[in-house]
Amino acid sequence: MEPAASRDIGTEALPPSDQWSTAPVVAAPVCRFENFLGAERAGTLLEYAISRQADFNAGTVLDPLSGQVSHKGRSSLVLPVTSAVFSAHLADCLPLVQEVLGHRAALTQTRTVLTAHGEGGHYGMHTDASRVRDVATAVSAVYYLHREPRGFEGGRLRLYDTVLHEGGARPAESYRTIEPEHDTIVFFPASAYHEVVPSTCPSGLFADSRFTLTTWISGSGSGPATAPPAAPFTIWPWMARAAERTRPLADAARDHDGARPIGLPPADPATRLTLTAPRTIPRPLSGRPPPR
Ligand SMILES: O=C(O)CCC(=O)C(=O)O
Ligand SMILES: [Fe+2]
Structure with a gap:
Protein backbone atom coordinates (compact mmCIF):
# COMPACT_ATOMS: atom_id res chain seq x y z
CA MET A 1 0.00 0.00 0.00
CA GLU A 2 1.17 3.56 -0.77
CA PRO A 3 1.87 5.70 2.34
CA ALA A 4 -0.80 8.39 2.91
CA ALA A 5 0.05 11.88 1.63
CA SER A 6 1.05 14.38 4.32
CA ARG A 7 -1.64 17.04 5.03
CA ASP A 8 -1.08 20.61 6.10
CA ILE A 9 -2.95 21.76 9.22
CA GLY A 10 -4.04 25.25 8.14
CA THR A 11 -4.48 28.36 10.32
CA GLU A 12 -8.23 27.69 10.44
CA ALA A 13 -7.59 24.59 12.53
CA LEU A 14 -4.56 26.04 14.34
CA PRO A 15 -4.54 29.86 14.50
CA PRO A 16 -1.14 31.43 15.31
CA SER A 17 -0.58 32.54 18.91
CA ASP A 18 2.07 34.18 21.07
CA GLN A 19 0.61 32.55 24.22
CA TRP A 20 1.15 28.98 25.30
CA SER A 21 1.81 27.30 28.58
CA THR A 22 5.41 27.65 29.65
CA ALA A 23 5.00 25.48 32.75
CA PRO A 24 6.57 22.07 32.10
CA VAL A 25 5.14 19.10 34.01
CA VAL A 26 8.08 16.87 34.86
CA ALA A 27 7.94 13.27 36.10
CA ALA A 28 9.78 12.27 39.28
CA PRO A 29 12.76 10.07 38.48
CA VAL A 30 12.17 6.49 39.57
CA CYS A 31 14.34 3.39 39.68
CA ARG A 32 12.60 0.08 40.27
CA PHE A 33 13.92 -3.47 40.63
CA GLU A 34 11.92 -6.68 40.31
CA ASN A 35 12.96 -9.86 42.18
CA PHE A 36 15.10 -7.64 44.41
CA LEU A 37 15.99 -10.07 47.20
CA GLY A 38 14.92 -13.30 45.52
CA ALA A 39 12.03 -15.64 46.44
CA GLU A 40 13.69 -17.28 49.44
CA ARG A 41 14.82 -14.13 51.27
CA ALA A 42 11.60 -12.28 50.38
CA GLY A 43 9.54 -15.20 51.74
CA THR A 44 11.52 -15.29 54.99
CA LEU A 45 11.19 -11.54 55.42
CA LEU A 46 7.44 -11.73 54.81
CA GLU A 47 7.12 -14.47 57.47
CA TYR A 48 9.12 -12.27 59.84
CA ALA A 49 6.80 -9.29 59.25
CA ILE A 50 3.72 -11.47 59.82
CA SER A 51 5.21 -12.96 63.01
CA ARG A 52 5.68 -9.48 64.51
CA GLN A 53 1.97 -8.54 64.21
CA ALA A 54 1.65 -7.75 67.92
CA ASP A 55 4.51 -5.21 67.76
CA PHE A 56 3.12 -2.94 65.01
CA ASN A 57 1.66 0.46 65.97
CA ALA A 58 -0.48 2.98 64.09
CA GLY A 59 1.77 5.04 61.77
CA THR A 60 1.89 8.79 62.29
CA VAL A 61 2.36 12.01 60.30
CA LEU A 62 4.10 15.20 61.39
CA ASP A 63 2.60 18.66 60.86
CA PRO A 64 5.53 20.67 59.47
CA LEU A 65 4.43 23.98 61.00
CA SER A 66 3.27 22.98 64.48
CA GLY A 67 5.55 19.95 64.85
CA GLN A 68 2.49 18.02 66.05
CA VAL A 69 2.33 14.27 65.49
CA SER A 70 -1.04 12.81 64.51
CA HIS A 71 -2.77 10.06 62.53
CA LYS A 72 -4.36 12.54 60.10
CA GLY A 73 -4.69 11.20 56.57
CA ARG A 74 -2.94 7.96 57.37
CA SER A 75 -4.01 4.45 58.29
CA SER A 76 -0.96 2.20 58.24
CA LEU A 77 0.67 -0.03 60.82
CA VAL A 78 4.35 0.59 61.46
CA LEU A 79 7.22 -1.23 63.15
CA PRO A 80 10.64 0.49 63.25
CA VAL A 81 13.44 -1.94 62.39
CA THR A 82 17.14 -2.02 61.55
CA SER A 83 18.82 -4.56 59.29
CA ALA A 84 22.52 -4.58 58.49
CA VAL A 85 21.88 -7.04 55.64
CA PHE A 86 19.16 -4.91 54.03
CA SER A 87 21.36 -1.80 54.38
CA ALA A 88 24.21 -3.66 52.69
CA HIS A 89 21.88 -4.59 49.79
CA LEU A 90 20.82 -0.96 49.50
CA ALA A 91 24.43 0.23 49.60
CA ASP A 92 25.33 -2.14 46.77
CA CYS A 93 22.62 -0.87 44.44
CA LEU A 94 22.78 2.83 45.36
CA PRO A 95 25.55 3.85 42.92
CA LEU A 96 23.41 2.49 40.07
CA VAL A 97 20.21 3.99 41.52
CA GLN A 98 21.91 7.39 41.85
CA GLU A 99 23.01 7.21 38.23
CA VAL A 100 19.48 6.38 37.06
CA LEU A 101 17.88 9.06 39.25
CA GLY A 102 20.42 11.72 38.27
CA HIS A 103 21.29 12.07 41.97
CA ARG A 104 24.62 13.68 42.84
CA ALA A 105 24.98 13.99 46.63
CA ALA A 106 26.62 11.52 49.03
CA LEU A 107 24.25 9.28 51.01
CA THR A 108 25.34 8.17 54.46
CA GLN A 109 22.47 6.98 56.64
CA THR A 110 19.14 5.19 56.58
CA ARG A 111 16.00 4.94 58.71
CA THR A 112 13.76 1.95 58.13
CA VAL A 113 10.28 0.82 59.12
CA LEU A 114 8.19 -2.23 58.31
CA THR A 115 4.65 -1.18 57.37
CA ALA A 116 1.36 -3.00 56.86
CA HIS A 117 -1.71 -1.69 55.00
CA GLY A 118 -4.83 -3.81 55.49
CA GLU A 119 -8.55 -3.10 55.14
CA GLY A 120 -8.93 0.68 54.68
CA GLY A 121 -5.16 1.25 54.77
CA HIS A 122 -3.97 4.48 53.12
CA TYR A 123 -1.38 7.21 53.40
CA GLY A 124 -2.45 10.63 52.05
CA MET A 125 -0.34 12.83 49.80
CA HIS A 126 2.94 13.79 51.47
CA THR A 127 6.68 14.10 50.97
CA ASP A 128 9.21 12.32 53.17
CA ALA A 129 10.68 15.62 54.40
CA SER A 130 9.96 14.73 58.04
CA ARG A 131 12.09 11.56 57.77
CA VAL A 132 15.35 12.88 56.40
CA ARG A 133 18.11 15.35 57.21
CA ASP A 134 17.92 17.19 53.90
CA VAL A 135 14.90 16.62 51.70
CA ALA A 136 16.68 18.18 48.71
CA THR A 137 19.17 15.30 48.49
CA ALA A 138 17.46 12.37 50.26
CA VAL A 139 16.15 9.23 48.55
CA SER A 140 13.13 7.14 49.58
CA ALA A 141 13.01 3.41 48.94
CA VAL A 142 9.96 1.17 49.34
CA TYR A 143 10.38 -2.62 49.18
CA TYR A 144 7.08 -4.51 48.82
CA LEU A 145 6.07 -7.87 50.28
CA HIS A 146 2.82 -9.81 50.15
CA ARG A 147 1.48 -13.36 50.23
CA GLU A 148 0.67 -15.06 46.95
CA PRO A 149 -2.01 -15.00 45.76
CA ARG A 150 -2.30 -11.41 46.86
CA GLY A 151 -4.74 -10.99 49.76
CA PHE A 152 -5.37 -7.27 49.27
CA GLU A 153 -6.60 -4.97 46.55
CA GLY A 154 -5.66 -1.36 45.80
CA GLY A 155 -2.77 0.08 47.81
CA ARG A 156 -0.99 1.44 44.73
CA LEU A 157 1.67 4.09 45.20
CA ARG A 158 1.12 7.35 43.31
CA LEU A 159 4.18 9.45 42.58
CA TYR A 160 3.15 12.94 41.53
CA ASP A 161 4.79 14.91 38.75
CA THR A 162 6.13 18.42 39.44
CA VAL A 163 4.98 21.61 37.67
CA LEU A 164 7.72 24.20 37.13
CA HIS A 165 6.19 27.65 36.98
CA GLU A 166 7.81 31.11 37.09
CA GLY A 167 10.81 29.97 39.10
CA GLY A 168 8.66 28.03 41.55
CA SER A 191 10.96 15.37 47.97
CA ALA A 192 8.46 13.76 45.57
CA TYR A 193 4.81 14.13 46.57
CA HIS A 194 3.36 10.66 46.85
CA GLU A 195 0.44 8.79 48.37
CA VAL A 196 -0.73 5.25 49.05
CA VAL A 197 -4.28 4.86 47.74
CA PRO A 198 -6.74 2.90 49.90
CA SER A 199 -6.36 -0.85 50.16
CA THR A 200 -8.97 -3.46 50.94
CA CYS A 201 -8.26 -6.81 52.54
CA PRO A 202 -11.32 -9.05 52.18
CA SER A 203 -10.04 -11.82 54.52
CA GLY A 204 -9.30 -9.29 57.27
CA LEU A 205 -6.17 -11.30 58.09
CA PHE A 206 -3.03 -9.37 59.03
CA ALA A 207 -1.03 -11.90 56.99
CA ASP A 208 -2.91 -10.77 53.86
CA SER A 209 -1.77 -7.12 54.28
CA ARG A 210 0.32 -5.12 51.90
CA PHE A 211 3.72 -5.09 53.65
CA THR A 212 6.70 -2.83 52.98
CA LEU A 213 10.18 -2.28 54.21
CA THR A 214 10.35 1.50 53.78
CA THR A 215 13.72 3.26 54.01
CA TRP A 216 14.67 6.91 53.92
CA ILE A 217 18.25 7.45 52.83
CA SER A 218 19.91 10.73 53.82
CA GLY A 219 23.05 12.60 53.01
CA SER A 220 25.01 14.91 55.24
CA GLY A 221 22.33 17.61 55.18
CA SER A 222 24.57 20.22 53.63
CA GLY A 223 21.71 22.18 52.07
CA PRO A 224 19.94 21.99 48.73
CA ALA A 225 21.73 20.34 45.85
CA THR A 226 22.51 23.25 43.58
CA ALA A 227 23.82 22.43 40.18
CA PRO A 228 26.70 24.52 38.82
CA PRO A 229 25.56 27.12 36.23
CA ALA A 230 25.79 25.42 32.84
CA ALA A 231 25.03 21.92 34.19
CA PRO A 232 22.38 19.88 32.39
CA PHE A 233 18.81 20.22 33.70
CA THR A 234 18.13 18.32 36.89
CA ILE A 235 14.73 18.04 38.52
CA TRP A 236 16.07 17.62 42.08
CA PRO A 237 16.29 21.31 43.16
CA TRP A 238 12.84 21.97 41.68
CA MET A 239 11.31 19.08 43.59
CA ALA A 240 12.98 20.32 46.77
CA ARG A 241 11.37 23.68 46.10
CA ALA A 242 7.92 22.11 45.76
CA ALA A 243 8.49 20.13 48.97
CA GLU A 244 9.57 23.22 50.93
CA ARG A 245 6.23 23.71 52.69
CA THR A 246 6.35 20.10 53.96
CA ARG A 247 9.79 20.53 55.54
CA PRO A 248 9.49 20.61 59.35
CA LEU A 249 10.38 24.04 60.73
CA ALA A 250 12.05 22.51 63.78
CA ASP A 251 14.39 19.53 63.57
CA ALA A 252 12.82 16.66 65.50
CA ALA A 253 15.25 14.75 67.72
CA ARG A 254 13.49 11.43 66.98
CA ASP A 255 11.59 10.06 64.01
CA HIS A 256 7.82 10.31 64.64
CA ASP A 257 7.44 6.55 64.11
CA GLY A 258 10.59 5.68 66.06
CA ALA A 259 12.82 4.77 63.07
CA ARG A 260 16.47 4.83 64.22
CA PRO A 261 19.20 6.20 61.93
CA ILE A 262 21.94 3.74 61.07
CA GLY A 263 25.04 4.36 58.95
CA LEU A 264 25.02 3.15 55.37
CA PRO A 265 27.99 0.81 54.75
CA PRO A 266 30.18 1.41 51.69
CA ALA A 267 29.17 -0.60 48.59
CA ASP A 268 30.93 -3.99 48.52
CA PRO A 269 33.16 -4.12 45.41
CA ALA A 270 32.34 -7.85 45.06
CA THR A 271 28.54 -7.47 45.00
CA ARG A 272 27.81 -3.87 44.00
CA LEU A 273 25.59 -3.34 40.97
CA THR A 274 26.89 -1.44 37.99
CA LEU A 275 25.24 -0.15 34.89
CA THR A 276 26.90 -1.80 31.94
CA ALA A 277 27.16 0.35 28.83
CA PRO A 278 24.43 -0.29 26.24
CA ARG A 279 25.56 -2.84 23.67
CA THR A 280 25.74 -1.67 20.11
CA ILE A 281 23.95 -4.02 17.75
CA PRO A 282 25.76 -4.28 14.41
CA ARG A 283 23.42 -3.41 11.51
CA PRO A 284 23.76 -5.50 8.39
CA LEU A 285 24.64 -3.44 5.32
CA SER A 286 21.90 -5.05 3.24
CA GLY A 287 19.16 -4.08 5.72
CA ARG A 288 18.35 -7.77 6.17
CA PRO A 289 18.71 -9.37 9.64
CA PRO A 290 22.05 -11.19 10.02
CA PRO A 291 21.93 -15.00 9.66
CA ARG A 292 21.62 -16.81 13.04
O1 LIG B 1 3.98 2.16 51.14
C1 LIG B 1 4.28 2.88 50.20
O2 LIG B 1 4.13 2.56 49.01
C2 LIG B 1 4.83 4.26 50.48
C3 LIG B 1 5.00 4.53 51.96
C4 LIG B 1 5.35 5.94 52.27
O3 LIG B 1 5.18 6.82 51.48
C5 LIG B 1 5.97 6.26 53.57
O4 LIG B 1 6.00 5.40 54.45
O5 LIG B 1 6.44 7.40 53.72
FE1 LIG C 1 6.32 8.53 52.05
Whole structure:
Protein backbone atom coordinates (compact mmCIF):
# COMPACT_ATOMS: atom_id res chain seq x y z
CA MET A 1 0.00 0.00 0.00
CA GLU A 2 1.17 3.56 -0.77
CA PRO A 3 1.87 5.70 2.34
CA ALA A 4 -0.80 8.39 2.91
CA ALA A 5 0.05 11.88 1.63
CA SER A 6 1.05 14.38 4.32
CA ARG A 7 -1.64 17.04 5.03
CA ASP A 8 -1.08 20.61 6.10
CA ILE A 9 -2.95 21.76 9.22
CA GLY A 10 -4.04 25.25 8.14
CA THR A 11 -4.48 28.36 10.32
CA GLU A 12 -8.23 27.69 10.44
CA ALA A 13 -7.59 24.59 12.53
CA LEU A 14 -4.56 26.04 14.34
CA PRO A 15 -4.54 29.86 14.50
CA PRO A 16 -1.14 31.43 15.31
CA SER A 17 -0.58 32.54 18.91
CA ASP A 18 2.07 34.18 21.07
CA GLN A 19 0.61 32.55 24.22
CA TRP A 20 1.15 28.98 25.30
CA SER A 21 1.81 27.30 28.58
CA THR A 22 5.41 27.65 29.65
CA ALA A 23 5.00 25.48 32.75
CA PRO A 24 6.57 22.07 32.10
CA VAL A 25 5.14 19.10 34.01
CA VAL A 26 8.08 16.87 34.86
CA ALA A 27 7.94 13.27 36.10
CA ALA A 28 9.78 12.27 39.28
CA PRO A 29 12.76 10.07 38.48
CA VAL A 30 12.17 6.49 39.57
CA CYS A 31 14.34 3.39 39.68
CA ARG A 32 12.60 0.08 40.27
CA PHE A 33 13.92 -3.47 40.63
CA GLU A 34 11.92 -6.68 40.31
CA ASN A 35 12.96 -9.86 42.18
CA PHE A 36 15.10 -7.64 44.41
CA LEU A 37 15.99 -10.07 47.20
CA GLY A 38 14.92 -13.30 45.52
CA ALA A 39 12.03 -15.64 46.44
CA GLU A 40 13.69 -17.28 49.44
CA ARG A 41 14.82 -14.13 51.27
CA ALA A 42 11.60 -12.28 50.38
CA GLY A 43 9.54 -15.20 51.74
CA THR A 44 11.52 -15.29 54.99
CA LEU A 45 11.19 -11.54 55.42
CA LEU A 46 7.44 -11.73 54.81
CA GLU A 47 7.12 -14.47 57.47
CA TYR A 48 9.12 -12.27 59.84
CA ALA A 49 6.80 -9.29 59.25
CA ILE A 50 3.72 -11.47 59.82
CA SER A 51 5.21 -12.96 63.01
CA ARG A 52 5.68 -9.48 64.51
CA GLN A 53 1.97 -8.54 64.21
CA ALA A 54 1.65 -7.75 67.92
CA ASP A 55 4.51 -5.21 67.76
CA PHE A 56 3.12 -2.94 65.01
CA ASN A 57 1.66 0.46 65.97
CA ALA A 58 -0.48 2.98 64.09
CA GLY A 59 1.77 5.04 61.77
CA THR A 60 1.89 8.79 62.29
CA VAL A 61 2.36 12.01 60.30
CA LEU A 62 4.10 15.20 61.39
CA ASP A 63 2.60 18.66 60.86
CA PRO A 64 5.53 20.67 59.47
CA LEU A 65 4.43 23.98 61.00
CA SER A 66 3.27 22.98 64.48
CA GLY A 67 5.55 19.95 64.85
CA GLN A 68 2.49 18.02 66.05
CA VAL A 69 2.33 14.27 65.49
CA SER A 70 -1.04 12.81 64.51
CA HIS A 71 -2.77 10.06 62.53
CA LYS A 72 -4.36 12.54 60.10
CA GLY A 73 -4.69 11.20 56.57
CA ARG A 74 -2.94 7.96 57.37
CA SER A 75 -4.01 4.45 58.29
CA SER A 76 -0.96 2.20 58.24
CA LEU A 77 0.67 -0.03 60.82
CA VAL A 78 4.35 0.59 61.46
CA LEU A 79 7.22 -1.23 63.15
CA PRO A 80 10.64 0.49 63.25
CA VAL A 81 13.44 -1.94 62.39
CA THR A 82 17.14 -2.02 61.55
CA SER A 83 18.82 -4.56 59.29
CA ALA A 84 22.52 -4.58 58.49
CA VAL A 85 21.88 -7.04 55.64
CA PHE A 86 19.16 -4.91 54.03
CA SER A 87 21.36 -1.80 54.38
CA ALA A 88 24.21 -3.66 52.69
CA HIS A 89 21.88 -4.59 49.79
CA LEU A 90 20.82 -0.96 49.50
CA ALA A 91 24.43 0.23 49.60
CA ASP A 92 25.33 -2.14 46.77
CA CYS A 93 22.62 -0.87 44.44
CA LEU A 94 22.78 2.83 45.36
CA PRO A 95 25.55 3.85 42.92
CA LEU A 96 23.41 2.49 40.07
CA VAL A 97 20.21 3.99 41.52
CA GLN A 98 21.91 7.39 41.85
CA GLU A 99 23.01 7.21 38.23
CA VAL A 100 19.48 6.38 37.06
CA LEU A 101 17.88 9.06 39.25
CA GLY A 102 20.42 11.72 38.27
CA HIS A 103 21.29 12.07 41.97
CA ARG A 104 24.62 13.68 42.84
CA ALA A 105 24.98 13.99 46.63
CA ALA A 106 26.62 11.52 49.03
CA LEU A 107 24.25 9.28 51.01
CA THR A 108 25.34 8.17 54.46
CA GLN A 109 22.47 6.98 56.64
CA THR A 110 19.14 5.19 56.58
CA ARG A 111 16.00 4.94 58.71
CA THR A 112 13.76 1.95 58.13
CA VAL A 113 10.28 0.82 59.12
CA LEU A 114 8.19 -2.23 58.31
CA THR A 115 4.65 -1.18 57.37
CA ALA A 116 1.36 -3.00 56.86
CA HIS A 117 -1.71 -1.69 55.00
CA GLY A 118 -4.83 -3.81 55.49
CA GLU A 119 -8.55 -3.10 55.14
CA GLY A 120 -8.93 0.68 54.68
CA GLY A 121 -5.16 1.25 54.77
CA HIS A 122 -3.97 4.48 53.12
CA TYR A 123 -1.38 7.21 53.40
CA GLY A 124 -2.45 10.63 52.05
CA MET A 125 -0.34 12.83 49.80
CA HIS A 126 2.94 13.79 51.47
CA THR A 127 6.68 14.10 50.97
CA ASP A 128 9.21 12.32 53.17
CA ALA A 129 10.68 15.62 54.40
CA SER A 130 9.96 14.73 58.04
CA ARG A 131 12.09 11.56 57.77
CA VAL A 132 15.35 12.88 56.40
CA ARG A 133 18.11 15.35 57.21
CA ASP A 134 17.92 17.19 53.90
CA VAL A 135 14.90 16.62 51.70
CA ALA A 136 16.68 18.18 48.71
CA THR A 137 19.17 15.30 48.49
CA ALA A 138 17.46 12.37 50.26
CA VAL A 139 16.15 9.23 48.55
CA SER A 140 13.13 7.14 49.58
CA ALA A 141 13.01 3.41 48.94
CA VAL A 142 9.96 1.17 49.34
CA TYR A 143 10.38 -2.62 49.18
CA TYR A 144 7.08 -4.51 48.82
CA LEU A 145 6.07 -7.87 50.28
CA HIS A 146 2.82 -9.81 50.15
CA ARG A 147 1.48 -13.36 50.23
CA GLU A 148 0.67 -15.06 46.95
CA PRO A 149 -2.01 -15.00 45.76
CA ARG A 150 -2.30 -11.41 46.86
CA GLY A 151 -4.74 -10.99 49.76
CA PHE A 152 -5.37 -7.27 49.27
CA GLU A 153 -6.60 -4.97 46.55
CA GLY A 154 -5.66 -1.36 45.80
CA GLY A 155 -2.77 0.08 47.81
CA ARG A 156 -0.99 1.44 44.73
CA LEU A 157 1.67 4.09 45.20
CA ARG A 158 1.12 7.35 43.31
CA LEU A 159 4.18 9.45 42.58
CA TYR A 160 3.15 12.94 41.53
CA ASP A 161 4.79 14.91 38.75
CA THR A 162 6.13 18.42 39.44
CA VAL A 163 4.98 21.61 37.67
CA LEU A 164 7.72 24.20 37.13
CA HIS A 165 6.19 27.65 36.98
CA GLU A 166 7.81 31.11 37.09
CA GLY A 167 10.81 29.97 39.10
CA GLY A 168 8.66 28.03 41.55
CA ALA A 169 7.45 24.45 41.66
CA ARG A 170 4.40 22.56 42.91
CA PRO A 171 3.02 19.04 42.70
CA ALA A 172 1.08 18.38 39.48
CA GLU A 173 -2.26 16.60 39.27
CA SER A 174 -0.72 13.88 37.13
CA TYR A 175 1.19 10.97 38.60
CA ARG A 176 2.84 7.67 37.91
CA THR A 177 1.40 4.54 39.50
CA ILE A 178 3.61 1.92 41.15
CA GLU A 179 2.10 -1.52 41.75
CA PRO A 180 3.11 -2.87 45.17
CA GLU A 181 4.34 -6.18 43.78
CA HIS A 182 6.01 -8.78 45.97
CA ASP A 183 9.84 -8.61 46.04
CA THR A 184 10.04 -5.33 44.10
CA ILE A 185 11.65 -2.11 45.31
CA VAL A 186 11.21 1.44 44.08
CA PHE A 187 13.59 4.37 44.68
CA PHE A 188 12.52 8.00 44.22
CA PRO A 189 13.44 11.48 45.56
CA ALA A 190 12.22 11.96 49.16
CA SER A 191 10.96 15.37 47.97
CA ALA A 192 8.46 13.76 45.57
CA TYR A 193 4.81 14.13 46.57
CA HIS A 194 3.36 10.66 46.85
CA GLU A 195 0.44 8.79 48.37
CA VAL A 196 -0.73 5.25 49.05
CA VAL A 197 -4.28 4.86 47.74
CA PRO A 198 -6.74 2.90 49.90
CA SER A 199 -6.36 -0.85 50.16
CA THR A 200 -8.97 -3.46 50.94
CA CYS A 201 -8.26 -6.81 52.54
CA PRO A 202 -11.32 -9.05 52.18
CA SER A 203 -10.04 -11.82 54.52
CA GLY A 204 -9.30 -9.29 57.27
CA LEU A 205 -6.17 -11.30 58.09
CA PHE A 206 -3.03 -9.37 59.03
CA ALA A 207 -1.03 -11.90 56.99
CA ASP A 208 -2.91 -10.77 53.86
CA SER A 209 -1.77 -7.12 54.28
CA ARG A 210 0.32 -5.12 51.90
CA PHE A 211 3.72 -5.09 53.65
CA THR A 212 6.70 -2.83 52.98
CA LEU A 213 10.18 -2.28 54.21
CA THR A 214 10.35 1.50 53.78
CA THR A 215 13.72 3.26 54.01
CA TRP A 216 14.67 6.91 53.92
CA ILE A 217 18.25 7.45 52.83
CA SER A 218 19.91 10.73 53.82
CA GLY A 219 23.05 12.60 53.01
CA SER A 220 25.01 14.91 55.24
CA GLY A 221 22.33 17.61 55.18
CA SER A 222 24.57 20.22 53.63
CA GLY A 223 21.71 22.18 52.07
CA PRO A 224 19.94 21.99 48.73
CA ALA A 225 21.73 20.34 45.85
CA THR A 226 22.51 23.25 43.58
CA ALA A 227 23.82 22.43 40.18
CA PRO A 228 26.70 24.52 38.82
CA PRO A 229 25.56 27.12 36.23
CA ALA A 230 25.79 25.42 32.84
CA ALA A 231 25.03 21.92 34.19
CA PRO A 232 22.38 19.88 32.39
CA PHE A 233 18.81 20.22 33.70
CA THR A 234 18.13 18.32 36.89
CA ILE A 235 14.73 18.04 38.52
CA TRP A 236 16.07 17.62 42.08
CA PRO A 237 16.29 21.31 43.16
CA TRP A 238 12.84 21.97 41.68
CA MET A 239 11.31 19.08 43.59
CA ALA A 240 12.98 20.32 46.77
CA ARG A 241 11.37 23.68 46.10
CA ALA A 242 7.92 22.11 45.76
CA ALA A 243 8.49 20.13 48.97
CA GLU A 244 9.57 23.22 50.93
CA ARG A 245 6.23 23.71 52.69
CA THR A 246 6.35 20.10 53.96
CA ARG A 247 9.79 20.53 55.54
CA PRO A 248 9.49 20.61 59.35
CA LEU A 249 10.38 24.04 60.73
CA ALA A 250 12.05 22.51 63.78
CA ASP A 251 14.39 19.53 63.57
CA ALA A 252 12.82 16.66 65.50
CA ALA A 253 15.25 14.75 67.72
CA ARG A 254 13.49 11.43 66.98
CA ASP A 255 11.59 10.06 64.01
CA HIS A 256 7.82 10.31 64.64
CA ASP A 257 7.44 6.55 64.11
CA GLY A 258 10.59 5.68 66.06
CA ALA A 259 12.82 4.77 63.07
CA ARG A 260 16.47 4.83 64.22
CA PRO A 261 19.20 6.20 61.93
CA ILE A 262 21.94 3.74 61.07
CA GLY A 263 25.04 4.36 58.95
CA LEU A 264 25.02 3.15 55.37
CA PRO A 265 27.99 0.81 54.75
CA PRO A 266 30.18 1.41 51.69
CA ALA A 267 29.17 -0.60 48.59
CA ASP A 268 30.93 -3.99 48.52
CA PRO A 269 33.16 -4.12 45.41
CA ALA A 270 32.34 -7.85 45.06
CA THR A 271 28.54 -7.47 45.00
CA ARG A 272 27.81 -3.87 44.00
CA LEU A 273 25.59 -3.34 40.97
CA THR A 274 26.89 -1.44 37.99
CA LEU A 275 25.24 -0.15 34.89
CA THR A 276 26.90 -1.80 31.94
CA ALA A 277 27.16 0.35 28.83
CA PRO A 278 24.43 -0.29 26.24
CA ARG A 279 25.56 -2.84 23.67
CA THR A 280 25.74 -1.67 20.11
CA ILE A 281 23.95 -4.02 17.75
CA PRO A 282 25.76 -4.28 14.41
CA ARG A 283 23.42 -3.41 11.51
CA PRO A 284 23.76 -5.50 8.39
CA LEU A 285 24.64 -3.44 5.32
CA SER A 286 21.90 -5.05 3.24
CA GLY A 287 19.16 -4.08 5.72
CA ARG A 288 18.35 -7.77 6.17
CA PRO A 289 18.71 -9.37 9.64
CA PRO A 290 22.05 -11.19 10.02
CA PRO A 291 21.93 -15.00 9.66
CA ARG A 292 21.62 -16.81 13.04
O1 LIG B 1 3.98 2.16 51.14
C1 LIG B 1 4.28 2.88 50.20
O2 LIG B 1 4.13 2.56 49.01
C2 LIG B 1 4.83 4.26 50.48
C3 LIG B 1 5.00 4.53 51.96
C4 LIG B 1 5.35 5.94 52.27
O3 LIG B 1 5.18 6.82 51.48
C5 LIG B 1 5.97 6.26 53.57
O4 LIG B 1 6.00 5.40 54.45
O5 LIG B 1 6.44 7.40 53.72
FE1 LIG C 1 6.32 8.53 52.05
